[in-house]
Amino acid sequence: MLFNSIDFAIFLPIVFFLYWAIRDLKIQNLFLLTASYVFYGFWDWRFLGLIFISSIVDYLVGINLQYAQKETRRKALLLFSIAINIGILFIFKYYDFFIENFINVFRLFGTEFQAKRLDIVIPVGISFYTFQTLSYSIDVYRRKITPQKDIIAFFAFVAFFPQLVAGPIERAKELLPQFLQKRAFDYTQAVDGMRQILWGLFKKMIVADTCAYYVNDIFAHYGDYSGSTLLLGGILFAFQIYGDFSGYSDIAIGTARLFGFTLMRNFAYPYFSRDIAEFWRRWHISLTSWFRDYVYIPLGGSNTGYLRKICNIFIIFLVSALWHGANWTFIVWGLINAFCFLPLIFLGTNRRNLDTVAQNRIVPTWHELRDMVFTFFIIVLGWIFFRSENVYQGWVVIKKIASKGLFDAVHEFPSKLIVLILFMLIFEWVQRDKQHALEFTPRVHYALRYGVYSVLVFLLVFFTVEPQAFIYFKF
Amino acid sequence: MNDLQKFVSKTAAWCVYAFLFCVAVRLIILSVNIEQYPFKYLYQYQIDKIDKSSGIQTVFIGDSSLGNSISAEEFSRLSRTNSMNAALTGYYGFAGQYNLLKRIIKKNLQIKNVIVMNTLDMMGREISYQGYLYSIGDIQGLLELAPREKLSVIKALYTTRGDVIDDLLGLFKTRKDNERWKGDDYIKQQDKKQFLTQAKGIPVSSIEKDKTLFLKKIIILCKTHGINLLYLHGPLWDSKVHASSSYITQINGILKTTGITLIDHVFAVPNAELGDSADHITPPLKAEYTKKYYDLIRDHLIVPAPDNLEFSSY
Known part of the structure; x- marks a missing residue:
């Protein structure tokens, strides 16, 4: 369902009235979850299964992380969550791109690499909700948040319809608590x-x-x-x-x-x-800050040697480019931004x-x-x-x-x-x-x-x- | 009233305000005549003709099949009546023709004959509320309609919004009259279209049940003013006419139920005599077809005793 459609113009008031007519928080969350699944199902109900898988995996990983004492088990749980989420993302979004490029590279060396394209439709918003649930698992692993036991609240957090298909990519620390507290209508x-x-x-x-x-x-x-x-x-x-x-x-x-x-x-x-650094602080803030917190800083960020710093800048723009899609055009776009960003890092003016x-x-x-x-x-x-x-x-x-x-x-x-x-x-x-x-x-x-x-x-x-x-x- | 009720009532009030605001702006744009709606040049051309006219005795209203096949000058000469061809296009439908006829009658009270002529598939098109809107003239035109019709015209305010920004910007520009469109008293034809394949008939299922709504208003208008009213079918590609016999029978039946005098003959036109459309006579044959149509309806015309031997045409 598009925001700029008649469907949404009908959907929104109905959901609004019913939502505020419900007094009980749990039922309100359940209603939001249902409305969110209906919202997404309007585009293609078959892909609701993917949201469900992402949600259930991260919910269970979160619960298990709380009880896991050994660091190895905690790491294994986190890796499991990352593997499932990125795996789904990879299959639907990147598989064909990599296969195509493998075939081309092998062909360059005179070898035929046999592989079939999947040619499947990319589910709407898959990169957004995958990153949102992933951040939950990482934050639980890092002990920044406690795992959520209320399964309805958690599922509603993952599928919350206003931001389900194109963000902002919310952090569990900010959005999840809002599902747990009584909400009053604020004029x-x-x-x-x-x-x-x-x-x-x-x-x-x-x-x-x-x-x-x-x-x-x-x-x-x-x-x-x-x-x-x-x-x-x-x-x-x-x-x-x-x-x-x-x-x-x-x-x-x-x-x-x-x-x-x-x-x-x-x-x-x-x-x-x-400057370009300021641009990236102002453009798609939820994604930029996601990469900063979960990729750039863990890699050492700016507090490393020059070579590592350059490397980190390129990595961050490369993953950002790939997040947008599996196409060389995005990679070139990312590289242009990285090259324009580097002088600011060298001159120390990126936070000017x-x-x-x-x-x-x-x-x-x-x-x-x-x-x-x-x-x-x-x-x-x-x-x-x-x-x-x-x-x-x-x-x-x-x-x-x-x-x-x-x-x-x-x-x-x-x-x-x-x-x-x-x-x-x-x-x-x-x-x-x-x-x-x-x-x-x-x-x-x-x-x-x-x-x-x-x-x-x-x-x-x-x-x-x-x-x-x-x-x-x-x- | 709690916050939620206050919000809902304020939002509802806002929606009503926004709706009325948009209607008001649209009406202002229409009333100052800056909107570039479809076939505006043609419509303005016919309005100018009506404003300049006097003593009209026979008037033709209809769509492009009329505009391309009847020469008012030739018809005046043949019928010995002051004639006017006020053809619009199918876009305006019976609704636009009705509004135009009101204007003509207001200016020419002595009209004796009104001839409505439309292409066959006119009966298969939706009622042209947009045509009504663009030819409405004044607020009376809206007030005279039944509530459902009024709503449809208001709906047309939104559905035919065109390029309002362009219209508003046009307020600050000097408009040049665009004469390039004008041919022989009608829209200039484009290159001849070739009709090489066998035509498909007009399906009976396409007939609009309510289509005669504004035709009935035309009938009442003419009755009120004691005007002789005839209905003619426009000429059409012979292949299409032969393939549409069921459709023609059906629409003739519907037209007859309205009480209008229907001349049910359809001129089936060979490919060679067609212009840029299957229902447009090629311009050199306009006079010839005027004669054909005159011969078809001459016995139904009311021809007053001539005041002089000169007849004007518009």
């Missing part, structure tokens, strides 16, 4: 949640889906278009993927708030970043920009503006490979952008879309110290607030194009 939270949903819908249905219309055409005919049009395609894809994914996250967080849950922030206005840009000022300084624009174009460079069907296509696009064609007239300038993107950017710029762009303080005059809501509703009703599936569903 302020719910109203703010609705605002966040509205902003998310705007970013997804207006900005991202309209960008998709142009981006799909430009990348499908990349051979026919000049460098300027291809650059425009790259820039529009940057806004498409941002509107798509951050829009989804806003809807997810806003929806969770309607049910009395607080999810972690997933985006913090990443295109206002002044921890604050919000132009704090307490309306306009940025020229330096800040220059840094933001420069960072944005580096990111666009990476996105071009991310969006391309294969590395060759990405390379051709980059080559054409770097040619004289960059100064040709753009094939079709999407002036309306640019106005909408500017509207989004200006709004987010003004609200950049807030959790989301529609988080208004009572100081903001109600006429202005209602004016903004009205414009957004108007755009949602009258400007939506052909709805597109969320990009991150396939991850």
Whole structure:
């Protein structure tokens, strides 16, 4: 079920009313679990089994970890959880990719490697819920949290529908306790949640889906278009993927708030970043912090020698790239980001920009503006490979952008879309110290607030194009 | 009232507000005529003709099969009545034709004959509430409808939203009249289409039961003003006509039940005489087909005694 569908517009109010009509916490959790499975089952009920397996394995591993005294047994239990979760992920997401590449490598050496592709559909959101349950097992193993005995609460935590298919990837330490305490309806939270949903819908249905219309055409005919049009395609894809994914996250967080849950922030206005390190602190925060906590820091993080540090940076970007999908384009995208990240590590400036840009000022300084624009174009460079069907296509696009064609007239300038993107950017710029762009303080005059809501509703009703599936569903 | 009730009532109020707000904006856009709806140029062209017209005695309303086969000038000459061809397209349906006829009658009270002419598969299309919406004229047009019809027109406000942003931006642009579309008193035809294969008949199952809703309004309108009303089928590719005999029998039966004077002959047009569609006569034969149609209906026309020997056409 898509957030931007009629199905969800019917599903959400029904679940909302029934949920708050239930007084008993356990029944409320059971209802949430059922609703979450229905939500997921709308896409393909057969894959509910995978969520069930992930949930039951980590639930049992958690319980057993509590009683296991010997370190070897604890390690074995953790490895079992990792093997099952990563194993499922591998089969569904990576098996074909590796098999294909093995065949190609063997062929290079004149040997035929016989193996069959599985050609199976990737279950929606598999990377998200796998990482969520995995973090639970690791945290229990590390004794950071106590294992959860309430099986319904645990299953509901894994399958919680607002964030089941595209995050934010929640930590058990933060989300699980919320299933165990009595939840009271909070008017302020719910109203703010609705605002966040509205902003998310705007970013997804207006900005991202309209960008998709142009981006799909430009990348499908990349051979026919000049460098300027291809650059425009790259820039529009940057806004498409941002509107798509951050829009989804806003809807997810806003929806969770309607049910009395607080999810972690997933985006913090990443295109206002002044360097690539700041970008990665602001983009897909739940995944970046997951890799930081469960991969980068255990590898030694930044507190090691130069060589090890470089190695760690590449590992983190490589796994991040592979998390997105089994394609060389993602690996190139990861490498571009790693190469751009390294100078900051060497210069020790990777934590230079921890604050919000132009704090307490309306306009940025020229330096800040220059840094933001420069960072944005580096990111666009990476996105071009991310969006391309294969590395060759990405390379051709980059080559054409770097040619004289960059100064040709753009094939079709999407002036309306640019106005909408500017509207989004200006709004987010003004609200950049807030959790989301529609988080208004009572100081903001109600006429202005209602004016903004009205414009957004108007755009949602009258400007939506052909709805597109969320990009991150396939991850 | 607890927090939950307050939230639900506020959200409900918001939804109502949002709905009304969108309807209001849409109506404003429609009323200031900045929306680029389908075939707007044609619709505006016919409105301009109506506004300039006077003394019309015979008027044709219908779809593109009419627009491509009847020359008002030729018909005026043949029938010795001041004639007007106010053809729209199938997109507007009977609903749009009804609104247009109201305008024509308002301007030309002496009308004697109204001839409705549509292609055969018109009876298989859904009621065109969007056509009604775009030709509504004033709020009276909405108020005169039954509640269910009103809702359908309001629904069309959403389903035919088009590109509202473009329309709003258009407010700040100087619009140039686009004359490129205009052919012989109608939309200029594209290249001739070749019909080489055997046509499939129009299925009987496609007939819309409620399709005559606005045709019945046309009938009442003409009755109220004492106007002679005829219904004609537009010309159609012969292969398709021969394959659609059951369908034709069925729709003739339905049309007869409305009480309209139906001239049930269908001109089956050979491939060579077709233009860019199976129901569009090639432009050079427009006058010839006007004559054919005149011969078909001449005995049903009311022809007043001429004031002079000059007849105007629109």
